[in-house]
Amino acid sequence: RPVVVALDDLQWADDASLHLLRLLASELADLPVMVLVTARDPEPGSPLEGTLGSLTGRTGVTILHLPALTTADVAEYLFERSDAEAAAWVHRQSGGNPLYVRELARLLAEEPVPQEWSSTWLPVELRALLTRRMAQLDEPALAVAGAASVLGDEFDVQVLEQLLGRSVPDEIGVSVQRGVLLLDPDAPGSARFSHGLMRTALYSALPSARRVELHRRAAELLERDGALEREEQLGELALHSLRAASTPDERRRAVERLRLAAHAATRRLAFDEAARLLRSAAATARLGPAAGEERAAIEVELATAEFGAGFVLRAVETARRAVELAEQAERPDIAAAAALVVSGVGDTQTLPRLLSLKERALRSMPPKPTPLRVRLEAQIAHLHADLYSPAEAEAASRAALQAAEALGDHAALVDAITARHFVVSGPDGGAERDALGARMIELGQNPSAAGAAMWGHLWRVDVALELGDLPRAHAEEAELARVVERLRRPIADWHLLMVRAGLALTAGRLDEAERLAHDARRLGYRLEDFSVVGVTYALTGEIARLRGTSDEQADLLALVERVTYPIAKVDTAYIVAVLGDLDVARRLHDQVKPFIPTLPVDGRWLPTVCLFAQTACELGDPDGAEGCYAALLPYASRCIAGGAGSVACTGSVSTVLGRLTALLGRTEDAHRHFAEAIAVNRRIGVAPYLAEALLHWSKLLAPEDPAAAQPLAEEANAIALRLGLRVVARESASVLDRVREGAGRTGPDPLTRREREVAALVAEGRSNREIAEHFVLSERTVETHVSRILTKLHLSSRTQLAAWMLARD
Known part of the structure; x- marks a missing residue:
């Protein structure tokens, strides 16, 4: 009987234990025994190093050198406990050491991640461990390593020697031997700390006066070397200046350099770095002697960087502080600039705060039309349209666009066109939205309005999906991808992921759509805009509805309680109704029912009414069906997609019209609408929704014309089996059974008794060997059976066979 013996932490073993291990290794090669040993990298010259050396190359001995964890490994370990920024920080601090990663992960929820690279934050649990490692250095080596910690995780040895005014090869050698420092063989003269926590421990141990002195000397060296003229060194110079600042003049100089470095980072689209630098600038400016208007300007720059990095809530709060400071300094222009920073978000809890902030800034502006005033008026019109009604913002959006045209200012035009787009985002505004999108793409050619092109392509994707023009939607997606690559902004990445996920869903590539939606969701949580997280749940909820699974139903229901948009409630109601939770579906449906007749006809109107109508059909509730039918009938030739940010094209509106008329007992109208829906869905290539239209028509036909229903149900079943649409597969199989029973025959089973027995075990997930x-x-006979079964059923995989069996049973 095989035996496994595990020996952990062998680095603590005494000589006798190591000797025993060497003896065992020579005796166990031919025995069913595995000795599994774990140990840290041995200290040079230690007994463990000698033991491992003597075992190397022996028969039956394998030595595995485990590399440090990568940033991706750390992110996977942290999973939902943290975001990408924190994962990168943990990796940087730990150097990929699993012990340090575990300790940092455990403490991460209790203490914030430090923003500056020179932070002295250090978990108490690790301090003792690192202190023991530092104690292995002699006094000269410890002093040199401490000075090096001021320069960062990586440093140039020559710069360190300039900082100390002497040569330090012996001290560097001792630190390398003790594992505190590492030399880079590919970069002679460069060294780095073995992990960031060691550097932090050394830095925190420096006396405060010594730390300030070293930072001041480092800043002087950089300035003497021309760092002010080299953008790549501005950040380093700024941080040394900040750490050395102890007088008003030094603080003023530090703030100037931090802002210069932040501007350089912004030009590189490194918004996270710019935000970190500007947070330090704002905090330092608060200490004096910066004037109120300078502090307000810094806060505007910080809000802009935070918004660019995707930190929406932080940017809103920073903009609020900037407006207050600008008002105190009697600078309405700075207040306006602050209020304009955050736009284009959809979280219902954030929008009222933004509207209040923008209206507050507008009240302090002179009445004369200026680019800042027109931009504020445009953004306010957009928010009124979003929060209340597009009709209320109609006149304001037109006026803002006319004023922007008269001024000829790019930024004003972008904001005015954006507001106008939302006002006309309903299904009657397609042509104007298309033209506005083209205009935004044109404006986006100007570097100062690069983000405009992204919105232009997104709007044109919406138009294409509403018209069912999928080739055009794919062409716009390709152009969007090129724009997003240039922008390098998280919100742009999110939009691209969602467009791609929606197109994959529309084509029936559910696995791909789900993967992209989950990628977008992870990014959405970082963006701090709850609406973008909700949109990802809408898409994965639709995938779950098609698959007949309810894995995320609890999360979806918790999410929908937070939002006020009717579309979120009707979407969730439809999903849970199809999945069988009719009580919850009816509760959500009834909450929205009173508001449907008076919904503003905006970009959410068409999908909202379609989802409400489909839920009514699932619940068998004709109340309001006639009104929905009359409202939707003018758009029978359209596809179900939103005009203000489509998730996907979910097929022809005629499918909904067919279901409504079937619910109302108007059979002839239902037949006509279903025929139109099937023709449209087949032409544009939306396979999942073609299958659903076929299913609904076959269910209507089955009682009165089984012969006509059968081919519809068969095609729906074939598509469903191919795509993994379990609900359609099950219901279409049920229609086929009823049709055959109604015709007085059940039809011959295509499988023999043995083939059906084999198919049943395949559906249970058994392998060919287990079935044999x-x-x-x-096993060869079983392979032949499985191959013959797949051929008979026109299937191509065991997964499809399992779905076929589920649908039949």
Whole structure:
């Protein structure tokens, strides 16, 4: 019987234990025994190093050198406990050491991640461990390593020697031997700390006066070397200046350099770095002697960087502080600039705060039309349209666009066109939205309005999906991808992921759509805009509805309680109704029912009414069906997609019209609408929604015309089996059974008794070998059975066979 012996932490073993291990290794090669040993990298010259050396190359001995964890490994370990920024920080601090990663992960929820690279934050649990490692250095080496910690995780040895005014090869050598420092063989003269926590421990141990002195000397060296003229060194110079600042003049100089470095980072689209630098600038400016208007300007720059990095809530709060400071300094222009920073978000809890902030800034502006005033008026019109009604913002959006045209200012035009787009985002505004999108793409050619092109392509994707023009939607997606690559902004990445996820869903590539939606969701949580997280749940909820699974139903229901948009409630109601939770579906449906007749006809109107109508059909509730039918009938030739940010094209509106008229007992109208829906869905290539239209028509036809229903149900079933649409597969199989019973025949089973038995075990997930053992057959015979079954059923995989069996049973 095989035996496994595990020996952990062998680095603590005494000489006798190591000797025993060497003896065991020579005796166990031919025995069913595995000795599994774990140990840290041995200290040079230690007994463990000698033992491992003597075992190397022996028969039956394998030595595995485990590399440090990568940033991706750390992110996977942290999973939902943290975001990408924190994962990168943990990796940087730990150097990929699993012990340090574990300790940092445990403490991460209790203490914030430090923003500056020179932070002295250090978990108490690790301090003792690192202190023991530092104690292995002699006094000269410890002093040099401490000075090096001021320069960062990586440093140039020559710069360190300039900082100390002497040569330090012996001290560097001792630190390398003790594992505190590492030399880079590919970069002679460069060194780095073995992990960031060691550097932090050394830095925190420096006396405060010594730390300030070293930072001041480092800043002087950089300035003497021309760092002010080299953008790549501005950040380093700024941080040394900040750490050395102890007088008003030094603080003023530090703030100037921090802002210069932040501007350089912004030009590189490194918004996270710019935000970190500007947070330090704002905090330092608060200490004096910066004037109120300078502090307000810094806060505007910080809000802009935070918004660019995707930190929406932080940017809103920073903009609020900037407006207050600008008002105190009697600078309405700075207040306006602050209020304009955050736009284009959809979180219902954030929008009222933004509207209040923008209206507050507008009240302090002179009445004369200026680019800042027109931009504020445009953004306010957009928010009124979003929060209340597009009709209320109609006149304001037109006026803002006319004023922007008269001024000829790019930024004003972008904001005015954006506001106008939302006002006309309903299904009647497609042509104007298309033209506005083209205008935004044109404006986006100007570097100062690069983000405009992203919105232009997104709007044109919406138009294409509403018209069912999928080739055009794919062409716009390709152009969007090129724009997003240039922008390098998280919100742009999110939009691209969602467009791609929606197109994959529309085509029936559910696995791909789900993967992209989950990628977008992870990014959405970082963006601090709850609406973008909700949109990802809408898409994965639709995938779950098609698959007949309810894995995320609890999360979806918790999410929908937070939002006020009717579309979120009707979407969730439809999903849970199809999945069988009719009580919850009816509760959500009834909450929205009173508001449907008076919904503003904006970009959410068409999908909202379609989802409400489909839920009514699932619940068998004709109340309001006639009104929905009358409202939707003018758009029978359209596809179900939103005009203000489509998730996907979910097929022809005629499918909904067919279901409504079937619910109302108007059979002839239902037949006509279903025929139109099937023709449209087949032409544009939306396979999942073609299958659903076929299913709904076959269910209507089955009682009165089984012969006509059968081919519809068969095609729906074939598509469903191919795409994994379990609900359609099950219901279409049920229609086929009823049709055959109604015709007085059940139809011959295409499989033999043995083939059906084999298919049943395949559906349970059994392998060919397990099936062979079950029936006492050869594995080759089972392979032949499975191949013949797939051929008979026109299937191509065991997964499809499992779905076929589920649908039949």
